[in-house]
Amino acid sequence: MHTKLFFPTGKEMKNLRKHVLFEPKKNLKQIRRSASVWLKAHWENKLSYEINWLGIPIIQSAEDMVILQEIIYNVKPDIIIETGVAHGGSLIYYASILELLNKGRVIGIDIEIRKHNKRLILKHPMSKRIVLIEGSSIDNKIAEKVKKYIKKKDKVLVILDSDHTRKHVLKELEIYNKFVTKGSYIIVEDTIMPQVANYKHAKNHYKTDNAKMAVDIFLENNSKFKIDRTWEKLGFTYFPGGFLKKIA
Numbered sequence: 001m002h003t004k005l006f007f008p009t010g011k012e013m014k015n016l017r018k019h020v021l022f023e024p025k026k027n028l029k030q031i032r033r034s035a036s037v038w039l040k041a042h043w044e045n046k047l048s049y050e051i052n053w054l055g056i057p058i059i060q061s062a063e064d065m066v067i068l069q070e071i072i073y074n075v076k077p078d079i080i081i082e083t084g085v086a087h088g089g090s091l092i093y094y095a096s097i098l099e100l101l102n103k104g105r106v107i108g109i110d111i112e113i114r115k116h117n118k119r120l121i122l123k124h125p126m127s128k129r130i131v132l133i134e135g136s137s138i139d140n141k142i143a144e145k146v147k148k149y150i151k152k153k154d155k156v157l158v159i160l161d162s163d164h165t166r167k168h169v170l171k172e173l174e175i176y177n178k179f180v181t182k183g184s185y186i187i188v189e190d191t192i193m194p195q196v197a198n199y200k201h202a203k204n205h206y207k208t209d210n211a212k213m214a215v216d217i218f219l220e221n222n223s224k225f226k227i228d229r230t231w232e233k234l235g236f237t238y239f240p241g242g243f244l245k246k247i248a
C-alpha cells in the first residue's frame, strides 16, 4: 500500500467537502448545552472506561478518539509520543492509524506498565509500531531515551495523558514541547478537570490543581504554541483548550 495512491490529495479533500452537507448555521447554544449534559452523564457513569480498540481498553471518549484520528491524518507524524499508557488501547489505536498511513511509530511512556498490559501490547500485531518506555515521564533520563528514537526530519506529535496535576503537566509541557514540530500538536488531555470538579468521582484537587492550569502557565511563557479550537468542533471533549498547535 502506498499512501500517495491511496489517500485524497489536499485539493481532492477540499473538493469533496463541497459535497458534504454541513449545517452552516449551527445552534452553538444548543450544542454547548447538550454537551454539558452529556459530559456530566459521561463522567459520572465513567463511560470513558467502556471503549476498546481491537480488543484492548482505551480510557477516552469515543468523540476524542475520532478527533485524534483526524489530527493524526492531518499531521501524518513519524513519531507519536504518549505519556500514560494504562492498558495500551490508545497506543494500539494510534499505531493502527499509522499502519494505515504506512508510516511512523508510537512511543508510550508509563511509570508502571503492568505485566498483563505489557504482555497484550507486545503480542498485538500493531506492536511492531510501538515502543514502550517504563519510568516517569518527567524524568530527564526517560526524556533522553525518547530523544534517541527521533530523527532530525521526523514530524512529532505529543499526547499528554499521565499524571494530570498542574506541576506534573507543566513539567511535561516544558520537556516534550521541544520535540513537537511546527504545524503539529502537543495535546494536553483532561483539561476538563475544573469543569467536572463538583461531579461524582471527581477528586478534591480538581478545581485547584489541574492540567488546565498547567496549559495556562505554559502558554503565558511560550508564544510558539497556540490553542487550536478546530478540534472542539463536536462541542464535547475532555480536552477543552488542550489542543496546542506549534505555530513557530
Ligand SMILES: C[S@@+](CC[C@H](N)C(=O)[O-])C[C@H]1O[C@@H](n2cnc3c(N)ncnc32)[C@H](O)[C@@H]1O
Pocket: 057, 058, 059, 060, 082, 083, 084, 085, 086, 087, 088, 089, 090, 109, 110, 111, 112, 135, 136, 137, 138, 161, 162, 163
Ligand atoms: C489515564 S491513564 C492513561 C490512559 C491511556 N492513555 C488511554 O488513553 O487509554 C494514566 C496513566 O498514567 C500513568 N502515570 C501516572 N504518573 C505517571 C508518571 N509520572 N509518568 C508516566 N506515567 C504516569 C499511570 O500509571 C496510568 O497508567
